[in-house]
Amino acid sequence: MAFVAHLRRVLASSTAPIQSRFTAIRLNSTLTSPKLFISGLSRFTTDENLRKAFEPFGKLVEAKVIMDRVANRSKGFGFITYSTIEEADMAREGMNAKFLDGWVIFVDPAKPREPRPPPSPPPQSQQQTPEIGFRTNKTVGWCG
Secondary structure, X not given: OHHHHHHHHHHHHHHHHHHHHHHHHHXXXXXXXXXXXXXXXXXOOOHHHHHHHHHHHOOEEEEEEEEOOOOOOEEEEEEEEEOOHHHHHHHHHHXXXXXXXXXEEEEXXXXXXXXXXXXXXXXXXXXXXXXXXXXXXXXXXXXX
């Protein structure tokens, strides 16, 4: 019994410093642009809801929820752009791990978009020669 109590104390005391270290690492990265990436958004969050939640921290340039084209709902993430880096930093500290539309959201610095490779050219159509001879069906099994 004493061993279990000791083990419980050790585990209880060791989890708090680990969590605080991860939180410190997450919040320790400095902002280089006033654009923030917001993850964990509800499927029903709109641009207007996002704007209302982040307006108290400074002048917003843009509030954009990325939408699914087919379902016309949020994909669960979005971007906020402030006029200054200081306002973005205040919003990051104030809104990280808070509730928005019933979901916990996470606020991180936005990374620059990586350039996509240029699209490959379509394959050139080869001149088709007329088929001579027998054509075989290579399907194995029943095809009815």
